Amino acid sequence: MSDQTLQNKRIAFLATDGFEQVELTKPWQAIQSAGAEVVLVSPRDGKIQGMNHDEKADQFDVDLNVKDASAENFDGLVLPGGVANPDTLRTCEVSVSFIRDFFKQHKPVAAICHGPWTLIEADVVRGRRVTSWPSLKTDLINAGAEWVDEECVCDQGLVTSRNPDxxxxxxxxxxEEFAEGKHAEQTV
Known part of the structure; x- marks a missing residue:
């Protein structure tokens, strides 16, 4: 019997080629097992390429192009890492706007490893306590965040973690944050 904590919730996973596969698949399984509908959103149609560090892994079918997606239709957002994935997403204005809209609507967002790179571009980390892959530390601090080296950090509905471990x-x-829902204090 699966947990139904997230029953009637719809969670977007935003990714493109080069995402760290385990940072998509493990959260996907956990969120789906909690009862949510999970949707793979991407600026690419068709399939996107997962990675196991620097080796190609599996390809995944995209459910919805980000140009056709709206944060209004989701209860939360997950941003997997991998180096190429967030680096590409942060140069895609429609992806950055999609991310920013979750913050404007006070909806929970979870970003792991290199995923917070996209949060910098969306200008949503200023004044927030976050963590990430260590190489993003200076970028996040320069964007106004308080960076800490902790396993998991939650600041008003923004969940961040460092790596696959x-x-x-x-x-x-x-x-937990997706189940809780909107955060009145989460602002852009």
Whole structure:
């Protein structure tokens, strides 16, 4: 019997080629097991390429092009890492706007590893406590965030973690925040 904590919730996963596969698949399984509908959103149609560090992994079918997606239709957002994935997403204005809209609507967002790179571009980390892959530390601080080296950090509905080793804590906190829903204090 599966947990139904997130029954009637719809969670978007925003990714493109080069995402760290386990940072998509493990949260996907945890959130789906909690009862949510999960939707793979991407600026690409068709399939996107997962990675196991620097090796190609599996390809995944995109459910919805980000140009046709609206944060209004989701209860939360997950941003997997991998180096190429967020680097590409942060140069795609429609993807950045999609991310920013979750913050404007006070909806929970979970970003792991290199995923917070996109949050910098969306200008939503100023004044927030976050963590990430260590190489993003200076970028996040320069964008106004307080960066800490912790397994999982939650600041008003924004869940961040450092790397694949943190996935269990990341998934647990993401499910909790998605279940809680809107955060009145989460602002752009």
């Amino acid at each position: 943190d996935i269990p804590a990341f998934c647990e906190k993401a499910v």
